[in-house]
Amino acid sequence: MCLLFGKETKAQSNQEPIDYLYRQMDRTYKGSCHCGTVRFEADIDLKAGTFKCNCEICTKTRMWGAIVKPEAFRLLAGKSALVEYRPDKIHHLFCKHCGVRPFAWGEDPGLGGKFYAVRVNCLDNVEVEELLEAPVAYFDGANDDYQSAPAETRHL
Numbered sequence: 270m271c272l273l274f275g276k277e278t279k280a281q282s283n284q285e286p287i288d289y290l291y292r293q294m295d296r297t298y299k300g301s302c303h304c305g306t307v308r309f310e311a312d313i314d315l316k317a318g319t320f321k322c323n324c325e326i327c328t329k330t331r332m333w334g335a336i337v338k339p340e341a342f343r344l345l346a347g348k349s350a351l352v353e354y355r356p357d358k359i360h361h362l363f364c365k366h367c368g369v370r371p372f373a374w375g376e377d378p379g380l381g382g383k384f385y386a387v388r389v390n391c392l393d394n395v396e397v398e399e400l401l402e403a404p405v406a407y408f409d410g411a412n413d414d415y416q417s418a419p420a421e422t423r424h425l
């Protein structure tokens with residue numbers, strides 16, 4: 270069960286000092302599944318942080334996410350192709366044609382209610398440099414500890 274949202278995190282980053290103004294700006298990204306049936310837009314500030322987690326479902330699906338509020342997420346196409354898998358409180362969605370899971374959603378009081386977890390690896394117009402510079406917070410979800418990073422993160 271992955272409950273990593275809304276918890277205080279320890280971001281691990283070796284990036285250079287961030288330009289203050291840029292940090293405040295969300296950028297609108299386009300994202301999609303592999304076959305293109307599911308398409309979305311999301312306003313994300315990648316420099317505000319992304320996350321990875323070592324719980325079982327995050328490990329098996331290689332989750333690398335960014336959290337956004339509902340008003341920052343717009344599903345453009347493919348709603349009827351999305352299948353929901355719900356082993357925990359998160360609505361895990363995948364495309365029934367290609368199996369790619371571009372995003373999930375859930376509700377967490379710590380995040381002010383509903384949120385979307387966008388997989389940054391499904392963004393189509395993101396620059397590699399943006400991903401390299403995005404801070405990554407690691408969660409030890411395997412031990413239900415969302416306050417701490419796991420001892421080992423290199424495989425995530």
Ligand SMILES: [Zn+2]
Binds near residue numbers: 303305306307364
């Ligand atoms: Zn697809």
